[in-house]
Amino acid sequence: MKMHSRTEPMTADRRLFEYLLRLADSDLVLAQRLGEWVGHGPVLEEDIALTNVGLDLLGQARLWFAYAGDVEARIKGKGRSEDELAFLRDGGEFRNLLIVEQPNGNYADTMARQLYFDLWHRLLLDALTRSRDARIAEIAAKAEKEVAYHAERSADWVIRLGDGTDESRARMQAAIDDLWMYTGEMFEADDTEEALSGEGIACDVRLLAEPWRNAVAAVLKEATLSVPGGAAMQRGGKLGRHTEHLGHMLAAMQWLQRAYPGAQW
Amino acid sequence: MNRNEWPLWEIFIRSQHGLAHKHVGSLHAADSEMAIKNARDVYTRRNEGVSIWVVKSEDITATAPGEKTPLFEPANSKVYRHPTFFPMPDGVKHL
Numbered sequence: 001m002k003m004h005s006r007t008e009p010m011t012a013d014r015r016l017f018e019y020l021l022r023l024a025d026s027d028l029v030l031a032q033r034l035g036e037w038v039g040h041g042p043v044l045e046e047d048i049a050l051t052n053v054g055l056d057l058l059g060q061a062r063l064w065f066a067y068a069g070d071v072e073a074r075i076k077g078k079g080r081s082e083d084e085l086a087f088l089r090d091g092g093e094f095r096n097l098l099i100v101e102q103p104n105g106n107y108a109d110t111m112a113r114q115l116y117f118d119l120w121h122r123l124l125l126d127a128l129t130r131s132r133d134a135r136i137a138e139i140a141a142k143a144e145k146e147v148a149y150h151a152e153r154s155a156d157w158v159i160r161l162g163d164g165t166d167e168s169r170a171r172m173q174a175a176i177d178d179l180w181m182y183t184g185e186m187f188e189a190d191d192t193e194e195a196l197s198g199e200g201i202a203c204d205v206r207l208l209a210e211p212w213r214n215a216v217a218a219v220l221k222e223a224t225l226s227v228p229g230g231a232a233m234q235r236g237g238k239l240g241r242h243t244e245h246l247g248h249m250l251a252a253m254q255w256l257q258r259a260y261p262g263a264q265w
Numbered sequence: 266m267n268r269n270e271w272p273l274w275e276i277f278i279r280s281q282h283g284l285a286h287k288h289v290g291s292l293h294a295a296d297s298e299m300a301i302k303n304a305r306d307v308y309t310r311r312n313e314g315v316s317i318w319v320v321k322s323e324d325i326t327a328t329a330p331g332e333k334t335p336l337f338e339p340a341n342s343k344v345y346r347h348p349t350f351f352p353m354p355d356g357v358k359h360l
Contacts, residue, residue: 043271045292049306153302160295 024064162223184233
């Protein structure tokens, strides 16, 4: 199903700015979610490991935001800083996928969310290393190495929890099933992305659906879990239509910068 | 042994400029694969290394401090065994 973008004419730079925000926002929101696990991990080693993943994603978000700011400067004469983009936009302006704003839940929920996102993210970044936009390709090349590790880690956990005790398998299957409806959005392209991928700048995410499904199926098979069915999918994140969870998360993330604008440590 | 805790593993890391793995600490993990990944996350954050060995702590047998005298002191006084009389040529490393 094609989604419709805004009706004002999109120049190449506006499309690029929009696209970069989508990449940055998914990384930022997921990093924030993973940060909520700090000090609450099941064991110390996992606490460190999961927050490392979050820090990696935050670093990638910064690279995308920095580029977005530069593109915005071309459009409007002055671009926003990374902090302004991250902390001063409202929920309706965020362009992240719906899956990353879902709450952490229990560890199975968090790992299911990571598995779905990391496998998509790895395929996406691999494609973006071949982007005609040199800066996108450069950022993707750096990020790809980090995300290859994230995907391995997430798969490891889903396998261990799935092929674990009766309780861990039940919880892992429930998590896999519950988040399935947020995975369709990862493979939908609107006019903006169609145009950009036509120019070789963005990745056509529709092409990622099959390799992603195969990768997920392989992991779930080893985890002795069943692949969810169901074609009904939630969507809208890339257009700023979010679930009720994003607002609460942004309030916690942004209140300091909004209460004390320009505050620095 | 407490069956509710993961086994303890000793971690050895070789830095990119080193020749030998050094013991850097220990951590808990359910199995050896997880131990390697945990070691990567806990002990290589600051570019400390390029190679990781993990060994279950229970597989390591160590000398007891009380045995130091009979095990190690005799070697101290046998000067003819110590490799300290060779003139070292300049530029030879790692000897």
